[in-house]
Amino acid sequence: MTxxxxxxxxxxxxxxxxxxxxxxxxxxxxxxxxxxxxxFIFADASPQQAYREIFRYAFFNPNGLRLSLSRFIFLTLxxxxxxxxxxxxxxxxxxxxxxxxxxxxxxxxxxxxGGKTSPNVPLSPWVVLPLMIGASMLGGALWxxxxxxxxxxxxxxxxxxxxxxxxxAFWIVSHTIKDGGIFMNPGGxxxxxxxxxxxxxxxxGGVPFTILLVLGLAFGIDLLFRRTSLGYQIRAVGLGPKAAxxxxxxxxxxxxxxxLLGGAIAGLAAYHYFAAVPGVYKIARDYNTIGDLAFxxxxxxxxxxGNALATLPVAxxxxxxxxxxxxxxxxxxxxxxxxxxxxxxxxxxxxxFQFFYRYRLIVDRA
Amino acid sequence: MFGRRTPxxxxxxxxxxxxxxxxxxxxxxxxTKRFPGGVVANDHIDFEIRAQEVHALLGENGAxxxxxxxxxxxxxxxxxxxxxxxxxxxxFSSPQDAIRYGIGxxxxxxxxxxxxxxxxxxxxxHPKARGVLNVREAAEEVAAIAEMYGFNLDLYARVWQLxxxxxxxxxxxxxxxxxxxxxxxxxPTSALxxxxxxxxxxxxxxxxANNLGVxxxxxxxxxxxxxxxxxxxxxxxxxxxATLPTRDxxxxxxxxxxxxxxxxxxxxKPPATPGDVVVEVEHVTARNDKGGLALNDVxxxxxxxxVLGVAGVAGNGQHELAEVLAGLRxxxxxxxxxxxxxxxxxxxxxxxxxxxxxxxxxRTEVGSIGDFTLVENVTLNYFWDERYVQNGLLNExxxxxxxxxxxxxxxxxxxxxxxxxxTLSGGNxxxxxMGRVLSRQPKLVIANLPAQGLDIGATEFVxxxxxxxRAAGAAVIxxxxxxxxxxxxxxxxxxxxxxxxxxxxxxxxxxxxxxGAMIAGGRTRANA
Numbered sequence: 001m002t003x004x005x006x007x008x009x010x011x012x013x014x015x016x017x018x019x020x021x022x023x024x025x026x027x028x029x030x031x032x033x034x035x036x037x038x039x040f041i042f043a044d045a046s047p048q049q050a051y052r053e054i055f056r057y058a059f060f061n062p063n064g065l066r067l068s069l070s071r072f073i074f075l076t077l078x079x080x081x082x083x084x085x086x087x088x089x090x091x092x093x094x095x096x097x098x099x100x101x102x103x104x105x106x107x108x109x110x111x112x113x114g115g116k117t118s119p120n121v122p123l124s125p126w127v128v129l130p131l132m133i134g135a136s137m138l139g140g141a142l143w144x145x146x147x148x149x150x151x152x153x154x155x156x157x158x159x160x161x162x163x164x165x166x167x168x169a170f171w172i173v174s175h176t177i178k179d180g181g182i183f184m185n186p187g188g189x190x191x192x193x194x195x196x197x198x199x200x201x202x203x204x205g206g207v208p209f210t211i212l213l214v215l216g217l218a219f220g221i222d223l224l225f226r227r228t229s230l231g232y233q234i235r236a237v238g239l240g241p242k243a244a245x246x247x248x249x250x251x252x253x254x255x256x257x258x259x260l261l262g263g264a265i266a267g268l269a270a271y272h273y274f275a276a277v278p279g280v281y282k283i284a285r286d287y288n289t290i291g292d293l294a295f296x297x298x299x300x301x302x303x304x305x306g307n308a309l310a311t312l313p314v315a316x317x318x319x320x321x322x323x324x325x326x327x328x329x330x331x332x333x334x335x336x337x338x339x340x341x342x343x344x345x346x347x348x349x350x351x352x353f354q355f356f357y358r359y360r361l362i363v364d365r366a
Numbered sequence: 367m368f369g370r371r372t373p374x375x376x377x378x379x380x381x382x383x384x385x386x387x388x389x390x391x392x393x394x395x396x397x398t399k400r401f402p403g404g405v406v407a408n409d410h411i412d413f414e415i416r417a418q419e420v421h422a423l424l425g426e427n428g429a430x431x432x433x434x435x436x437x438x439x440x441x442x443x444x445x446x447x448x449x450x451x452x453x454x455x456x457x458f459s460s461p462q463d464a465i466r467y468g469i470g471x472x473x474x475x476x477x478x479x480x481x482x483x484x485x486x487x488x489x490x491x492h493p494k495a496r497g498v499l500n501v502r503e504a505a506e507e508v509a510a511i512a513e514m515y516g517f518n519l520d521l522y523a524r525v526w527q528l529x530x531x532x533x534x535x536x537x538x539x540x541x542x543x544x545x546x547x548x549x550x551x552x553x554p555t556s557a558l559x560x561x562x563x564x565x566x567x568x569x570x571x572x573x574x575a576n577n578l579g580v581x582x583x584x585x586x587x588x589x590x591x592x593x594x595x596x597x598x599x600x601x602x603x604x605x606x607x608a609t610l611p612t613r614d615x616x617x618x619x620x621x622x623x624x625x626x627x628x629x630x631x632x633x634x635k636p637p638a639t640p641g642d643v644v645v646e647v648e649h650v651t652a653r654n655d656k657g658g659l660a661l662n663d664v665x666x667x668x669x670x671x672x673v674l675g676v677a678g679v680a681g682n683g684q685h686e687l688a689e690v691l692a693g694l695r696x697x698x699x700x701x702x703x704x705x706x707x708x709x710x711x712x713x714x715x716x717x718x719x720x721x722x723x724x725x726x727x728x729r730t731e732v733g734s735i736g737d738f739t740l741v742e743n744v745t746l747n748y749f750w751d752e753r754y755v756q757n758g759l760l761n762e763x764x765x766x767x768x769x770x771x772x773x774x775x776x777x778x779x780x781x782x783x784x785x786x787x788x789t790l791s792g793g794n795x796x797x798x799x800m801g802r803v804l805s806r807q808p809k810l811v812i813a814n815l816p817a818q819g820l821d822i823g824a825t826e827f828v829x830x831x832x833x834x835x836r837a838a839g840a841a842v843i844x845x846x847x848x849x850x851x852x853x854x855x856x857x858x859x860x861x862x863x864x865x866x867x868x869x870x871x872x873x874x875x876x877x878x879x880x881x882g883a884m885i886a887g888g889r890t891r892a893n894a
Contacts, residue, residue: 013402228758229749236746240735246694246726247746248715 009362016357025303028353029317032346039341045332053331054342058324066206070277071319073207073214074290077269078297079315080221081140083306084265085148085158085258087225089238092259093298094147094162095266096291097169098140102267103274103283104176105139106132107183107192116183116193123198132199136271137264143169144263145256152252158259170288177283185282192274192283201276208276213268221308234258269294293322299347305354318343381452382468382547385577389417389452392438392469392548392579397447399433405781405789407433408444409604415548415579420570422591422612423583425601426624426821428779428791431583434601438550438581439471440464462491470546472537474553480526484519488540512539515569531562538569549573551582555590567593585821588617600624603779625823633829636837638857641670642705644810644841645691650700652690660686662865663700668858670809673832673842675856675873677849678885683865684845685727688814691843692724693717704810715750723747723808725799727815727845729792733799736788740780743787744769744802772801777827793824800831811835811842817851829855849878863887 002008037047057064078095085092109132110116113123143165150156176183177192185193202209224231236244237254245251273290274283284290296318304310325339385391392415399408407430415421425431436442438449440458448455451467458464461471478487488508489495495504505521512519517535525533534554541549555563570580582594591598592612599609600623607623646667654660660683668674678684689695691702693714702710704720712720726732734743745765748754754761754768769783776797780790787795800816813832817825832855836842846852852859859876860867861884868884 227760227762229755229760230758232742232745232749232760236735236738236749239737240731242728242732243735243746245714246692246724246732248713248718248750250713250715 006363006365009364011360011362013358013360021305021357024353024356025350028350029346031353032349035349036342036345039338039345040334043334043338045334050328050332050334053328054321054324056324057327058320062206064323064327066278067323068316068320069207069211070272071322072316073210073319074269074273074277074293075296075300075315075319076214076218076311077265077272078294079300079304079311080217080297080308081144081262081266081269081294082297082301083304083308083311084221084234084262086301086306087231087238088234088254088258089241090148090151090255090258091159092144092147092162092262093159094144094165095262095269095294095297097162097166098143098263098266099270099273099291099294100166100169100173100287101143102136102140102263102270103287104173104183105267106136106271106275107195107283108139109135110195110199111183111193115196115199116186119194119196121196121198123196125199125202128199129201132275133268133271136275137267140267140270141260141264144259144266146259148256148259148263151259152255158255166291170291173283173287177287183283189285191285195275195281199275200278200281203278206278208272208278210268210272210276217265218308218312225308230257266294296343296347299351303347303350303354305357318347321346379545382545385417385452385547387418387577390414391417391452393450393453394434394438395448395450397434397437397444397449399430399437399442399444406604408437410447411601411604411606413599413606413609415581417577417579418574419597420574420580420582420595422595422598423581423601424588424591424598424620424624425583425585426823427585427793427819428603429601429624430604431585431601433604435471435550435552435583438464439469465491465541465544465546468545468547470538470541470544470549472534472541472549472551472554474556476533476537478525478533478536481524483522483524484528484536485521487525487536488521488543492544508539508543511542515539515542515572516565517569529562531558531565534558534562534566535569542573546578548579548581551580553585554582554594563590570594588620588822591620592617602626621822624821633826633833633854635833635855638673638836639671640857641839643667644670644705645843646701646703647691648701648703650690650702651698652686652695653698654686660865661690664865664867665700666858666860666867666870668810668841668843670839670841671836672857673836673844673855675852675859676843676845676862676867677852677859677881678845678847678862680847682862682885684862685814686865687862688724688726688812688843688845691810691812692722692726718747718806719750721806721809722812723803723806723810724812725796725803725814725816727818729795729799730788734787734795737786739786740773740778740783740790740798741766741769743798744772744805747802747806768805772798772805776801776831793820796820796824796828800828804831804835807838807840808835809840811840812845813842814845815847816844817846817848849881852881853878861885 033051040047040050058068059065081095081098082092109128113128115121115123146165147158147161150161151158175181178184178190183192185191204211225235233244233249234254236247236249237251241251274280300311300314300318304314321343322339325342329338394411394413397408397411400406411434423431433442437444440461440463450456456467458467479490485505485508489499489504508521517539519532519535519539525536554566558566573580584591595612597609598612600607600620602624648665650661650664651659652661664687666674676684676687686695690697693712697710701708704722709717709720730736745760748765749760754764766783773780773783778794778797780794790798811832816828816832820828832842832844844852844855853873853876856873859871859873859881861869861881863885864887
C-alpha cells in the first residue's frame, strides 16, 4: 500500500521479545480507552471524568479495591480453568458449568454438616473449610472430566460437550436451590441457604484468603508448563498431537488430565465467589450473572496468550474495570451495560492488536 | 526501458526484442539475504544466464537454492545486491512483477488448479484474461506454443487427470505463453518417468534454440546435469563455490564441491555379525486408516547386528509395518516378540522404554514439533527417562547438553539449540530426529524412509549412522523405496507387495532386477 509517497508493508515477524508484547498490549489499552471515550461523549459524560471515576474507584478507593481484588481472583481462576486445557489444544468453554457444580458440591459439604439449619450453627472452619474447598474442586473437576474423557476416549468435540454441560449444570443448580430443592434457603427467596457465619472464609485486609491460592496457582501453572514433564506433555499434545503420540505420550490421558485440572480450578473459583467473597455467602438468585462473567476468562486467556503470569495483570485490569465501570455508571447516570461494553471493547482491541505480535508494519519512502 | 508497472506484455516484447545468441539475459550480482536468527541464506551470490544457455544451479538442501529462486522470482527481496536484465537494473516486488519482466517459473510442487482444464490454468492470471477473453483465439495461440515445443497437450483435459510430466508441461507452456524469456525450473526431472524426461530435454533444446535462457535448480539427480546443462553453478552454505562449463567436469568433482569433501558413492558395509534374535513378527495382520487390509500375514525375525531392508512401492504396507512395530497401529492377528517378550499390545511408551526406536517418514508432522525448540524436540524421547527427569521436573541443563552433543555429532546446521524446529531444512531436521532416536541406543531401530528427500551429503551421513547402529549390535529395519539403498545397506531383504512380504532374501543372493520385479507384483520366486 502506498500513502502520500510512503510505502507501508506488512512483514511477518520471526520473534517477539516479551517487552514488545507488553508494549503492544499497553498501546492497545490506550487506543481502546480513547475510542471508548466517544461512547461517554455520546452519553453526555466527559471521558476524562468517567475514566477518573472508574480507575479511582477500582484501584484507589479502599472499598472499590477490595471488590476489584475479589473480581481479580475470580477472573484469574476462570482464566486458568481455560488456559490449562488450551495448552493441550483443547477449548474449555465449560468454566460456567464447572463453576455451578463446584458451588453445589461445596455447599453439599456444608449441608452434610448440618449448616443449612441456621446461619448460627457453630461449625469448625478447620474441618469444614478444607472439605468445602476440596469438594468444590472435585465437583468442578468431575464435571470438566466428562468432557476430557469423552474427548480423549472417543474424540467427541470438547467445545460442544462443555457448552452443553453448562446448560445442564445451570438447571441442576436451579433445581437444587429453588422450589423446595434441598439447598433452598428456608426463607424461600429462590436462592441457596446462607453459609453459617462460622464458616466464612478468613480475610486478609478485607480480601478473601483465596488470593494466596491464586498467587500460588500462578506460579504453579507457570512452573508446570516451563519445567515439568507433565506440562511438557500437555504442550506437546497442543502443538504436535501426532508427534506426541509417536513419542509415547498418552494423549487420551492428557485430555482427561487437563480437563480435570481446569475443572478443579473452576471449582475453586466457585468456592471463592459463592462462599468466600464478603456479602455473598450463598448461591445467589442471580447466580447466572456470575456464570456469565466466567466467560471473560476465555478472553483474558487469549489476551495473556495462555501464559499464567501474564494473566495476572490482565485479570486485575478487567476485574477493576468491571467494578469501577459499574460504579461510574451509577454515579454518572450512564445507560445500562456501559461497564460491560467498555470491557468488551477493550478486549476486542487487545485481541486485535495481537496482529502486531505476528506482523510488523514497515513504512518507508516508495 | 519500461516502467515499473507494465500493464501487459507488449512493452516486455519490445524490451526483449533482438536478443543476440550468447547475450547475458540476466545477471545477479552480490545477492545477499539474511534471515532473522542470523541465518545467511545467500551470501554475495553472483550468477548469470545467457541466451541459448542452460545454466544449472546445484546445491544441497539448505544451501540457499530456494532463497535464490524466490529472489529471482520476486517472492523475496534481497538485502543486498542487484539484478540486471539485459544490463538494466531491475527490482521485482512480487512474482507478478517478475512475470511481467519475462521470468517464468516451473514449480516442483505444481501451482495449478486441479479441477480446471489445462487451457483455463494456462489463461489464469494472463493479462488477456482480464477483460473479455477470446477463448478460441487464446486456445489457438496456446496450442501453437505447445506444438512448437513438442508438448502434446489436451487443452480441455482437467489437470487432476494429468501425469506429473503433463502437469509440468502445462506450467512450462503457461510461462512461455506469458512471454517468459528466462525459465526457472525447480527440480525439473524429479517426478518424471524416463520417457517424460526425454521429452522435457527436447523441449528445453527447442527453447534455447529460440534464444531463451533456462535455469534448472537441482538437488538430487546429478546425472541429469550432464544431459541438460551447458554450465553449472554450485552453491554451498549460501555461497557460490564454483561455476563450471559442464563438459569440463564430472560427477565426482561436482559431489565434492557440493558437499565440501570427498564423497564415496559406495558405502562399504562390514560383514554382519548376527547376535541373538531381537524381534520376531509372527503372522501379523493389520488394517490401514481406511480399514483395508494393509498387512497380510507378515512374518520375519531379525537378529542383533542385522539390517532388514523392507523394499516396496509406497502403499504396499511398509508404512503400516513400521507403525505396528512402533505401537502406533493395532495388530489384528498375530504376535510380535521383542527380546523374547510378547509386545503385541504394549503401548508406544513401553516400547520406547524397552529399547525400540522409530524414526518416522513424516518428519515435520510426526517426527518433530515445528513450534518446539530443538531442545524440546530432543525431549520428545526423554520426557519419561529418569536420567533426565527428577520428581516430575525436566532437567533442562542435561537436556540442553544432550541436544548440543547431538547437534555436534550429527553436524546439524543451526545457530543455536533454541531455534524452533520449523526453521531447519529437511536434512538438518532428519539429523536431529535420527540423533535423538539413536542417542537412546535402541536395540531395534525402525527407520522409515530415512534418506528420502535428502541431499547426497545428508543421505550418506544418515546411512552411515544406521550402519553404526548395526555395528553397535542393534537390529535395524530399513524401509525404503530406493532399491540401491536397500541393496547397499541390508543383510536380509524383504520385498513387499500388497501387504505381504514376497520372500525374505539374504542380501548376497539378491539382485536388483528380481527385487524390482517382486515389488511390482510381477514375480514370486518359488520357495527355495
